[in-house]
Amino acid sequence: MQTPITTRSLFGPGPTNPYTEATVALGYPLLGHLDPLFIERIDHTCDGLRKVWGTQNARTLPLSATGSAGMEAAFVNMVEPGDVVVIAVNGLFGERMCDVAARCGADVVRVDHEYGQPIDPQRVAEAHPSPAIIAVVHAETSTGVLSDIAALGQLKGDALLLVDAVTSIGGVELRADDWGIDIGYAGTQKCLGVAPGLAPFTVSDRAFERRVENPRSWYLDLGMLGGYVGAASGAKRTYHHTAPVAMIASLEAALDRILGEGLENVWARHSAAAAALRSGLQERGFELFAAEGARLPSLTTVCVPDGVDSAAVRGYLLEKYSMEIGAGVGKYADTVWRIGLMGPNATVGTAEYILMALQDAVTATR
Amino acid sequence: MQTPITTRSLFGPGPTNPYTEATVALGYPLLGHLDPLFIERIDHTCDGLRKVWGTQNARTLPLSATGSAGMEAAFVNMVEPGDVVVIAVNGLFGERMCDVAARCGADVVRVDHEYGQPIDPQRVAEAHPSPAIIAVVHAETSTGVLSDIAALGQLKGDALLLVDAVTSIGGVELRADDWGIDIGYAGTQKCLGVAPGLAPFTVSDRAFERRVENPRSWYLDLGMLGGYVGAASGAKRTYHHTAPVAMIASLEAALDRILGEGLENVWARHSAAAAALRSGLQERGFELFAAEGARLPSLTTVCVPDGVDSAAVRGYLLEKYSMEIGAGVGKYADTVWRIGLMGPNATVGTAEYILMALQDAVTATR
Numbered sequence: 001m002q003t004p005i006t007t008r009s010l011f012g013p014g015p016t017n018p019y020t021e022a023t024v025a026l027g028y029p030l031l032g033h034l035d036p037l038f039i040e041r042i043d044h045t046c047d048g049l050r051k052v053w054g055t056q057n058a059r060t061l062p063l064s065a066t067g068s069a070g071m072e073a074a075f076v077n078m079v080e081p082g083d084v085v086v087i088a089v090n091g092l093f094g095e096r097m098c099d100v101a102a103r104c105g106a107d108v109v110r111v112d113h114e115y116g117q118p119i120d121p122q123r124v125a126e127a128h129p130s131p132a133i134i135a136v137v138h139a140e141t142s143t144g145v146l147s148d149i150a151a152l153g154q155l156k157g158d159a160l161l162l163v164d165a166v167t168s169i170g171g172v173e174l175r176a177d178d179w180g181i182d183i184g185y186a187g188t189q190k191c192l193g194v195a196p197g198l199a200p201f202t203v204s205d206r207a208f209e210r211r212v213e214n215p216r217s218w219y220l221d222l223g224m225l226g227g228y229v230g231a232a233s234g235a236k237r238t239y240h241h242t243a244p245v246a247m248i249a250s251l252e253a254a255l256d257r258i259l260g261e262g263l264e265n266v267w268a269r270h271s272a273a274a275a276a277l278r279s280g281l282q283e284r285g286f287e288l289f290a291a292e293g294a295r296l297p298s299l300t301t302v303c304v305p306d307g308v309d310s311a312a313v314r315g316y317l318l319e320k321y322s323m324e325i326g327a328g329v330g331k332y333a334d335t336v337w338r339i340g341l342m343g344p345n346a347t348v349g350t351a352e353y354i355l356m357a358l359q360d361a362v363t364a365t366r
Numbered sequence: 367m368q369t370p371i372t373t374r375s376l377f378g379p380g381p382t383n384p385y386t387e388a389t390v391a392l393g394y395p396l397l398g399h400l401d402p403l404f405i406e407r408i409d410h411t412c413d414g415l416r417k418v419w420g421t422q423n424a425r426t427l428p429l430s431a432t433g434s435a436g437m438e439a440a441f442v443n444m445v446e447p448g449d450v451v452v453i454a455v456n457g458l459f460g461e462r463m464c465d466v467a468a469r470c471g472a473d474v475v476r477v478d479h480e481y482g483q484p485i486d487p488q489r490v491a492e493a494h495p496s497p498a499i500i501a502v503v504h505a506e507t508s509t510g511v512l513s514d515i516a517a518l519g520q521l522k523g524d525a526l527l528l529v530d531a532v533t534s535i536g537g538v539e540l541r542a543d544d545w546g547i548d549i550g551y552a553g554t555q556k557c558l559g560v561a562p563g564l565a566p567f568t569v570s571d572r573a574f575e576r577r578v579e580n581p582r583s584w585y586l587d588l589g590m591l592g593g594y595v596g597a598a599s600g601a602k603r604t605y606h607h608t609a610p611v612a613m614i615a616s617l618e619a620a621l622d623r624i625l626g627e628g629l630e631n632v633w634a635r636h637s638a639a640a641a642a643l644r645s646g647l648q649e650r651g652f653e654l655f656a657a658e659g660a661r662l663p664s665l666t667t668v669c670v671p672d673g674v675d676s677a678a679v680r681g682y683l684l685e686k687y688s689m690e691i692g693a694g695v696g697k698y699a700d701t702v703w704r705i706g707l708m709g710p711n712a713t714v715g716t717a718e719y720i721l722m723a724l725q726d727a728v729t730a731t732r
Binding site: 012034244245 | 368369370371372373374376378380381383384389390392393394395396397398399400401402403406407410430431432433434435437438442462465466469470553555561562563580581582583584585606607608609610611612613618619622684690
């Protein structure tokens, strides 16, 4: 028997509830992946992605898998065995970068930071005299921390700057070109307000020229994918794999929704919602986990108060409000909550609703 | 501006028009990927996949990318550098296997067959005395040919049998366990009647024990994925990546639809539709491309008659009927058409409709 159809308020680290436009578009009549109308659709989608990335990169496209595959694509296409890759680690996704890069044969230079703190651009830039790549997470989903990419971009020297923007794209200021990002990957299920399943990706000409010619992954081979999405303007489209056409229609609709509202307005909406959530939490005596000044608008991390059972609170919210908030990660699994206000959920009203429900849950489960 | 919303009849090599149930489910309220209801959903989906694969394999799951990533997962998890991999090539997807296997460091032994012919199990089995893997495509989408996997399974010896079932699963007889398939991958956009975006995958215990411990791909690492979908019964679910929850709801719904009709009934429906199409084509003087006795029910290949312009016919069908049929592949690009009757399109009535339209197009464009 099919599992029950249930409406959830998704206020965890993602997926978020999608924009209505994105959900509607999932149900559009399907197009073949070589249909002229689909070519138009993918081109329009890539145009929209360039805007949310803040880039002019021709090679900006949605990879046909989730954000984690975006990370893999970034490393597998850029790292030759023995390349020095400096990785700033201040959370789970920095850790994961180390694993993925090592599988590609990288000589990984880790620069560890305390969880909850942003990365230190100076320390990262000085970790090695001539790295091939410097890799960093813009918005750490595991800790709710935002790092200063622009500052690191100014210090990168000849290295390529590789950035994870999974939890910032479409909700938090992101300017790939201005900041010097050479390779960027993201996901759809956070601020873009689309179901998970695609990895928005961008790569500069400078980085593309330094790519691995015959990477270990066929599926994520950027050289082949470029032809498929027509990254080279006017190029003939060559078949690579069958694109996830329904997901791409959904992404197109969400991008139109976001750009119709105005990207800076959408950033402001995410910031206002986060500010309301943070101040409401602090007024109620909760402590925030992420360092002041580096708090991510799209995802707020809260310390679970002493004597409060994290899992019981989350269970109560799910049961009574059909509301999901996230647990912490790793050693903070039971001591931190992660509350996302992303995409259509990024409103002050939603923040107020969460504050009310969380207060109820903490009281009821004590 | 968003691209136009247009209804197409998708009678090419895939994607097909999805089952209505699958489209409806794409619009269900989203669940978080760690929600207990989603765990129920993924388990139910994996149960359904076991049935369409014809397997009891605990490790049967939808990978979070398209069918081509399924191919990559199969090789990247099973091939250590230097392993001998015998690959039966009778079309594009066999060719692709050679590329993907070589990137994993395989010592590839190609066994070439004429395009349009099924693979010769004896010749494939005798190509090497002790291969680690024998790889073969069950249903060659590029040529419309069905090969005898059961016969090869009986000859495989100690080798692992790796099978591409992209264009057979859910529409053509497939019995992974009975036939001795150790590793199988497929896609959702053909007979399963779901949009592209997932790769149904299955791996036997025997194969899983021989897997690469730390494969080059993090995203497709079966050791990690097993924990995520709870392949080990009763195992705690561990977070790996954010599952494409909307696509999985759609796959679940399609599987329920197929199993509700009865898998053997669905196979019979695909066969009857193909038989009507083939005999109608022959009555009208068209020649079929695939060898008699090895014609794939889900995809019929037709020789473009002398003096007929393949592209003009396809353009006419798209323009007048909003109907997509496929071109050929490689050197047959202009001389073969590929007509798919898959999922909800696998009916005799649809076959009659295509015959009428094709006749019209050939006449009108001559």
